[in-house]
Structures are given as structure tokens and as C-alpha cells.
Amino acid sequence: MRLIITGGAGFIGSNLILHMLQKYDHLHILNIDKLTYASDLKYLEGVKDRDRYTFSKTDLVDRPAVKNVVQRFNPDGVIHLAAESHVDNSITGPEPFVFSNIVGTFNILEECRQLWTAQKRIQLGRFHHVSTDEVYGQLGDEGFFTESTPYAPNSPYSATKAGSDFLVRAYHHTYGMNVVTTNCSNNFGPHQHEEKLIPTVIRTALAGKPIPVYGRGQNVRDWLYVLDHCRALDLAYHDGLSGQTYNIGGRNEWKNLDLVREICSILNEQIGNGPDGDYNNLITFVTDRPGHDFRYAIDASKIENELGWRHEMEFREALEETIMWYAARYRG
Numbered sequence: 001m002r003l004i005i006t007g008g009a010g011f012i013g014s015n016l017i018l019h020m021l022q023k024y025d026h027l028h029i030l031n032i033d034k035l036t037y038a039s040d041l042k043y044l045e046g047v048k049d050r051d052r053y054t055f056s057k058t059d060l061v062d063r064p065a066v067k068n069v070v071q072r073f074n075p076d077g078v079i080h081l082a083a084e085s086h087v088d089n090s091i092t093g094p095e096p097f098v099f100s101n102i103v104g105t106f107n108i109l110e111e112c113r114q115l116w117t118a119q120k121r122i123q124l125g126r127f128h129h130v131s132t133d134e135v136y137g138q139l140g141d142e143g144f145f146t147e148s149t150p151y152a153p154n155s156p157y158s159a160t161k162a163g164s165d166f167l168v169r170a171y172h173h174t175y176g177m178n179v180v181t182t183n184c185s186n187n188f189g190p191h192q193h194e195e196k197l198i199p200t201v202i203r204t205a206l207a208g209k210p211i212p213v214y215g216r217g218q219n220v221r222d223w224l225y226v227l228d229h230c231r232a233l234d235l236a237y238h239d240g241l242s243g244q245t246y247n248i249g250g251r252n253e254w255k256n257l258d259l260v261r262e263i264c265s266i267l268n269e270q271i272g273n274g275p276d277g278d279y280n281n282l283i284t285f286v287t288d289r290p291g292h293d294f295r296y297a298i299d300a301s302k303i304e305n306e307l308g309w310r311h312e313m314e315f316r317e318a319l320e321e322t323i324m325w326y327a328a329r330y331r332g
């Protein structure tokens with residue numbers, strides 16, 4: 001089986017490649033990545049010389065390059081993760097999000113459609129699109145996102161992810177392409193770029209700098225351990241029904257401020273040296289993100305009931321492991 005994983009040098013993609021190579025002997029993976037600032041190939045050092053792993057530095061916005069790489073590799077399936085992924089950057093500079101997330105998705109989707117149509121296997125080649133729960137907009141204090149929640153993206157990032165979700169949906173409806181889309185909540189774990197919330201808290205705390213918390217820290221996110229997410233992606237890619245979407249979440253809601261305090265308490269226990277003995281003293285409220293969605297929470301019943309997925313990692317244990325992974329890097 002020949003599988004393309006796009007965005008494999010990023011946070012989730014690199015964890016997914018390691019998971020897939022370890023689990024399946026028959027898979028040959030081509031990692032397509034443009035290598036933006038958010039990527040890091042060093043996490044794949046251990047597999048880079050394997051026969052079953054190939055890397056191609058390709059920008060998905062470059063259509064002829066995408067055609068070339070798809071035709072030469074001749075995939076049986078694709079798991080598409082490549083995207084500009086940081087909401088704050090989409091507010092200050094939305095243009096790369098439109099190109100990478102919408103045009104990039106179109107290019108790889110269309111090249112796969114052309115290849116599999118020519119090979120008379122449009123209903124066999126699988127295209128798995130990895131998306132976000134942010135396409136659903138925001139929740140109040142109550143309720144959960146389900147697969148039938150209407151789309152209401154609020155940031156330029158989530159609008160571009162919604163656009164790509166709709167393209168993938170339309171390719172199933174129009175061409176009968178074998179697609180599946182997963183929409184997940186906030187991931188945490190090793191390999192994430194330092195700009196994201198959990199790495200930022202650990203990095204700034206260990207440097208003795210102010211830990212920035214937006215607004216009053218009351219926004220709520222549903223945290224999912226990246227390795228639990230990778231197992232869900234594996235299941236959805238292999239067993240998900242064509243044309244279906246599946247929500248993936250950790251049933252694990254935290255107010256941002258409570259999560260930051262939890263991280264500070266683990267740092268106090270495991271590392272110490274916080275100012276006056278407590279990293280909580282570094283918490284600093286900063287001007288809120290414009291249009292900051294209040295709450296995200298996923299109802300993952302569909303993937304649990306239909307594909308038998310469960311998140312497995314106990315949160316506190318996963319958070320501790322994650323903190324120690326970053327601490328080892330940030331402390332040198």
C-alpha cells in the first residue's frame with residue numbers, strides 16, 4: 001500500500017508517520033511537506049533511511065510539482081494534513097492560509113482525482129482530509145459539536161479549513177471519490193511548534209518570563225493527546241465510510257487559565273525554581289485575540305460507536321509526559 005501523508009514534517013503529521021510506520025509493515029509512506037517555519041524534520045531522523053519512507057519537499061500550491069509527485073508515487077491513498085495552522089497568524093496575515101489551505105487542498109485532491117480516474121479506481125483511492133472543530137464556530141456554556149452542527153467559521157484559519165472541507169465533500173458528491181474527513185479538537189503532545197499554547201506556557205515559564213494568557217483566560221478548549229488522535233486517524237483512514245465525517249475529541253474540557261495553572265503546578269512539582277517557588281506568579285493577562293471563540297467541545301460518539309475508537313491516555317499523565325518532553329528541549 002502506498003500512502004501519501006501531507007504535512008508530515010509538522011506536529012501531528014510527524015507523530016502520525018511514526019505511528020503508521022511502526023504499526024504497518026506493508027505501508028510505503030511519501031511525506032510531502034513544504035517545510036514552513038512550523039515544520040521540523042528532525043523528529044523523523046530515526047526513519048529517514050527506511051525503504052518504506054520517502055520525503056518530498058513540495059509546496060502544495062505549486063500545481064505542476066504536485067502533479068509530478070502524485071503521478072510518480074502513484075498512491076493508493078492520501079492523509080492530508082498540510083496546512084497553515086496557527087489562528088493568530090491567520091489574523092495578522094490571512095493570505096498564506098488561503099493559498100495553502102484552500103488552493104493546496106484543491107491541487108492534491110484534483111491530482112488524485114485525475115490519477116485515480118485514469119486508473120479506473122476513483123472509488124478505491126482514499127482521500128482523508130484532516131480538519132478542525134473550529135469550522136463549527138463557537139459554543140456557549142452548554143452543548144457539543146456533532147457532525148451535523150452547521151458550519152460557522154469565525155477566524156480566517158477556520159474559514160479556509162471550512163472551504164477545504166467543502167471541496168472534499170463536493171468531490172465525493174460529484175465524482176464519487178472515496179473521501180473521509182475528520183474534525184478534531186486541540187491537540188497536545190510532543191513535536192508541536194513553540195508558538196502554540198502549551199509549548200508557550202512551558203517555554204516562557206522555564207525562561208522566567210511572563211506567561212501570556214488571553215483576556216481573563218476563561219475560553220474553553222477540549223484537549224486531545226496527539227497519539228490518541230493518530231490512532232483515530234488510522235481508524236478513520238482504514239475503516240471510515242466514504243463520504244462520512246467523524247469528530248475526534250478528548251472529552252477533556254479546560255478553561256485556558258485552569259490549564260495554565262495545571263501546567264504551572266506540574267512544573268512546580270517536577271522542576272521547581274519558579275519565582276517565589278511558584279510558576280503561577282508568572283501568569284500575565286494580555287489583550288484578548290480578536291474574535292476569540294469562547295468554547296469548543298466535541299461529541300465523539302460517532303467515531304466511538306461506529307469505529308470503536310476511545311481516547312486512551314489519562315490526561316494528567318499525558319500532560320506530565322508532554323511537559324517533561326518540552327522541558328528537556330527548552331532547558332537545553
Ligand SMILES: NC(=O)c1ccc[n+]([C@@H]2O[C@H](COP(=O)([O-])OP(=O)(O)OC[C@H]3O[C@@H](n4cnc5c(N)ncnc54)[C@H](O)[C@@H]3O)[C@@H](O)[C@H]2O)c1
Pocket residue numbers: 006007008009010011012013032033034035036037038039040058059060061080081082083084085086099100104130131132133161184185186187188192193
Ligand atoms: N494542532 C491542532 O491542535 C489541530 C487541531 C485541529 C486540526 N488540526 C489540523 O491538523 C493538521 C496538522 O496540524 P498541525 O498542528 O500538525 O500543524 P503544523 O503547523 O504543525 O504542521 C503543518 C505542516 O504543513 C506543512 N505545510 C504548510 N503549508 C504547506 C504547503 N503549502 N505545502 C506543503 N506543506 C505545507 C508545514 O510545513 C508543516 O510541516 C492541519 O490541517 C490542521 O488544520 C490541527
